[in-house]
Amino acid sequence: MKLYSYWRSSAAYRVRIALHFKEIAFQYVPINLLRQEHNSDAYRKINPYGLVPALQTDDGQVLCQSGAIISYLEQTQPSPALLPDDPIARAQNQAWALTIACEIHPLNLPSVTTYLKEQLAVDSGATDQWIHNWFSRSFAVLEQQLLAQPYCQGDSITLADLYLIPQIYNALRAKHDMNTYPRLLSIYESCNQLKPFTLAQPAHQPDAT
Numbered sequence: 001m002k003l004y005s006y007w008r009s010s011a012a013y014r015v016r017i018a019l020h021f022k023e024i025a026f027q028y029v030p031i032n033l034l035r036q037e038h039n040s041d042a043y044r045k046i047n048p049y050g051l052v053p054a055l056q057t058d059d060g061q062v063l064c065q066s067g068a069i070i071s072y073l074e075q076t077q078p079s080p081a082l083l084p085d086d087p088i089a090r091a092q093n094q095a096w097a098l099t100i101a102c103e104i105h106p107l108n109l110p111s112v113t114t115y116l117k118e119q120l121a122v123d124s125g126a127t128d129q130w131i132h133n134w135f136s137r138s139f140a141v142l143e144q145q146l147l148a149q150p151y152c153q154g155d156s157i158t159l160a161d162l163y164l165i166p167q168i169y170n171a172l173r174a175k176h177d178m179n180t181y182p183r184l185l186s187i188y189e190s191c192n193q194l195k196p197f198t199l200a201q202p203a204h205q206p207d208a209t
Contacts, residue, residue: 001019001024001025001026001027001055001056001057001058002026002027002029002055002056003015003016003019003026003027003028003029003053003054003055003056004029004031004043004046004047004052004053004054004055004056005028005029005030005031005052005053005205005207006030006031006032006033006038006052006207007030007202007203007205007206007207007208007209008033008202009033009052009053010105010166010167010169010170011051011052011053011065011066011105011166012052012053012066013165013166013169013200013201013202014066014070014162014163014166015053015055015066015069015070015073016199016200016205017161017162017165017166017196017197017200018069018070018073018074018082018162019073019200020195020196020197020199020200021080021082021157021162021196022073022077022080024073024077026055028205028206030205030206030207031043031052032207033052033110038050038051038052046062047062047064048064049064049065051064051065053066053069055069055072057072066101067097067101070082070159070162074159080157082157082158082159082162083158083159084153084156084158089153092153093152093153093158093159093160094159094160096142096145096146096152096160096163096164097159097160097162097163099138099141099142100138100142100163100164100167101163103134103137103138104134104135104138104139104167105167107130107134108130108131108134108135108170108174113127113130113131116130128174131174131176132174132176135171135174135176136176139171139178139180139181139184140180140181142164142181142184143180143181143182143183143184146160146183146184146187147183149183149186149187149190150186150187150190151187151190151191152164152187157191157194157196161187161191164184164187164188164191165187165188165191165192165197168184168185168188169201169202
C-alpha cells in the first residue's frame with residue numbers, strides 16, 4: 001500500500017494511526033502542501049480532490065477521504081477492531097469521531113482560514129477567534145461525554161481516539177488552552193504512550209521539518 005500524506009495533516013494523521021494500529025505495512029509518499037504539490041497535475045491524477053490523504057491499495061485502487069480509508073481498513077482487516085460490537089456503543093463512538101470530523105476539522109482548515117483573510121479581509125485576530133471558537137464548542141461537549149478512561153471509550157483504542165488525538169495536536173499548535181479539558185488531555189497523553197500513536201506522530205514522519 002501507498003499512503004500519500006503530509007506530516008502535519010490531521011486527516012492523514014488519523015489514517016497513519018489506523019495503519020500502525022492494525023500493523024499494515026505501507027509506503028509513505030510525502031505530498032508537500034506548502035509547495036502546492038497537492039494541486040499538481042501528477043497528484044490530481046491520483047486524487048482528483050487534490051487533498052491528503054490518499055491510499056493506493058495493493059491492487060492499484062485509490063481511496064480518498066480519511067473516514068472512507070479507515071472504514072476500508074476496518075472492513076478488510078477487522079482485527080484489531082476500531083469499533084465495539086454493541087450497536088449503541090458503536091454509534092456513540094462514531095458520533096464522537098464525526099463531531100471532530102464535521103464540527104471542528106473542516107472549519108479550521110488552512111484553506112478556510114486563508115480564504116477568510118485573503119478573500120473576506122478578516123484580520124488575523126478575528127481569524128484566531130474563529131479557530132478557537134470551533135475548538136471550544138466541540139471540545140466542551142466531548143469533555144463532558146468522554147467519561148471513560150484511559151481512552152475515549154474505556155480500556156481499548158477505538159475510532160474516536162484516532163480522530164481526537166490529531167485534533168488536540170492541532171489545537172495545541174494553535175495555542176488553544178487545553179487546560180479546560182482535563183479528560184481530553186488525559187486521553188491525549190495515554191494514547192501518545194502507545195506505539196501506533198508514537199509512530200504516527202507528525203514529528204516522526206519522513207517529511208517533517
